[in-house]
Amino acid sequence: MPGRPARAKARRAFLNAFFRAIVQGPAGQGLRRGGSVYDETSLIRFLASGDGKSVLRELYGEDAAARQEGRWTGLAREFFGGEGGDTARVISSPGRSELGGNHTDHNHGRVLCAAVHMDILAFAAPRNDGKAVLRSRGWDKPFVVDLNDLQPRAEERGRTEALIRGVAASLVKRGGKIGGFYALADSSVPAGSGLSSSAAFELLIGQLQNALYNGGSRGPEELAIIGKEAENEYFGKPCGLMDQMASALGAISAIDFNDPAKPSWRRVGFDLHKAGYALAIVNAGDSHEDLTDEYSSIPSDMKAIAGFFGKPVLRGIAEADLLDNAAALRAKAGDRAFLRALHFAAEDQRAAAMADSLDGGDLAGFLKLVRESGDSSWRLLQNVLPSGATRSQAVACAIALSQRFLGSEGAVRVHGGGFAGTIQAYLPLGRERAYIDFMNGALGTGAASIMHIRPRGAMEVTI
Incomplete structure (x- = not known):
């Protein structure tokens, strides 16, 4: 039986190979959707590794990657040291920038949009009592929603709780599964800034429920529609579908809302930085x-x-x-x-x-x-x-x-x-x-x- 140093070395080699395979995925795929459960040690070790830095550069750009390592590490330690338990799922939902098509989406028009590096980052774990408990940096008290009741509430209109409840209700309406969760979030998308913090939040909650209870089976278009419904029907704010689609899809996307129930879209391959x-x-x-x-x-x-x-x-x-x-x-x-x-x-x-x-x-x-x-x-x-x-x-x-x-x-x-x-x-x-x-x-x-x-x-x- 190998000694302790040999076992530790073998474990490190296994973890390195494991994480590298996940990050790289199939050839040419890069970072991908789909997830895993992490403990504090493996997560923080990975963030400090070369592969971890590559992930952060892809999501946030070269200049911001070092700052993001500190942000992720700090949030992880806060989660695992508090109410989060021993393991976590990691969700990131970006803000968006509308590049073209100003106020066209709500009349079934076309838009050009992009996801940006400012995001809402959350570490999450399931709860078995049906309650959604979300703590967010910058807020003294958690947002608590009992998901055993999915009816809209007048007193929640315009509030974060309405979006949590509304996303869950819309997901159930489409045959999805939901459950309680504890999440700790940090947002770099300023509220009221025009980068659509509301859509980023809706997609965060949608992907959180998708990861915890639906095996990642819900696609970006469906989650975008779910977010829009929550904002319209529960939060009480009129909006089109562009913000949610941009946050859901990433990169630069040309979207046509002629059929708003099933918008068509395509990637636009252009690197602004390389163009000067x-x-x-x-x-x-x-x-x-x-x-x-x-x-x-x-x-x-x-x-x-x-x-x-x-x-x-x-x-x-x-x-x-x-x-x-x-x-x-x-x-x-x-x-x-x-x-x-x-x-x-x-x-x-x-x-x-x-x-x-x-x-x-x-x-x-x-x-x-x-x-x-x-x-x-x-x-x-x-x-x-x-x-x-x-x-x-x-x-x-x-x-x-x-x-x-x-x-x-x-x-x-x-x-x-x-x-x-x-x-x-x-x-x-x-x-x-x-x-x-x-x-x-x-x-x-x-x-x-x-x-x-x-x-x-x-x-x-x-x-």
């Missing part, structure tokens, strides 16, 4: 919170125009039809609704053209379309300034400042829902530090960040 550009997201300083009425007015206005043509949504109504009926449409639905419909007609086409430009390696053409998208959102969609805002016009200021900095280089546009939150800027490599310093000087420390486009969507991490 960086993507920046700037938090203008105002929050998306308390703007539900502003957001709901956009699909409402668009659908009022669609109703004139006997349609439920604008998809399939040509710009020529809008122009031919301009007087009647303005009289029926008002000028704002008419202008928003004009935006949709062009933006839907533009989102498809943006994907084609990237597929063809035409960065100049893509940036031209980005500028057109931003101009249309400001003038026609009107989601840069909240109604009646005079003193605080943070998004407009951030766009104007970025345009002055970039000049004829790069492009800038409002990002996501609009009215508050973030803008998006493309800038040549080498100007990142100067841009960040300029925007932070005007808007506050930490306002501007360079994004890494994450190749993986919400997932149980196999390491």
Whole structure:
């Protein structure tokens, strides 16, 4: 029988081979969905290994990988040293950036979007009492939901508990299994920032239930729809499906919502960094919170125009039809609704053209379309300034400042829902530090960040 040093050496060799096989998977697959149960020692040892650092670089980019090792290690120690028990599943769900198709998804249009490196990371273990207990860094008390009752609750609308309950209810409605869990989470997706922290959270809970109770059998499209239903029906916020799909799929994706029950999508193979550009997201300083009425007015206005043509949504109504009926449409639905419909007609086409430009390696053409998208959102969609805002016009200021900095280089546009939150800027490599310093000087420390486009969507991490 081998001695203790020999046994320890053999065990280390086995673990190294085991983890390497999981990380690499089949040839060319890289990090993949699907997961395992980890104890504290094996997890922390792996994070410090070469394979672990490779995982972190893929998810977060070269510059952030070292910081992420500390984040993961700290969260693991907190989980295992607290209520988490001896083993954990690891879930990571990214934020998203909308690259094209501003407010087109809710009218069954097309979008171009990407997952980004900012994510919600959670360590989780099952509970046998049907209760979901989620602790999140930055919150004093845990979120506790009894999943034995899946009916919507009026007092939970607009709260985290509604999303936990709503995701579980939607999963059960589709024949899935659910159960209680304890989870410890840490989010680097700022709430109200326009990177869709709500969708990232919905996909986190969906993948958590998927990993613990469904053997990872639920695909990204289904989990995205589950998240949207939870946000619409339990949380009480109107939204399309783009945010959830972007978080679920990862990388850059062109998505067509013509059939919202089964959206079609494809990967867009383009490396912005290799093309010499960086993507920046700037938090203008105002929050998306308390703007539900502003957001709901956009699909409402668009659908009022669609109703004139006997349609439920604008998809399939040509710009020529809008122009031919301009007087009647303005009289029926008002000028704002008419202008928003004009935006949709062009933006839907533009989102498809943006994907084609990237597929063809035409960065100049893509940036031209980005500028057109931003101009249309400001003038026609009107989601840069909240109604009646005079003193605080943070998004407009951030766009104007970025345009002055970039000049004829790069492009800038409002990002996501609009009215508050973030803008998006493309800038040549080498100007990142100067841009960040300029925007932070005007808007506050930490306002501007360079994004890494994450190749993986919400997932149980196999390491």
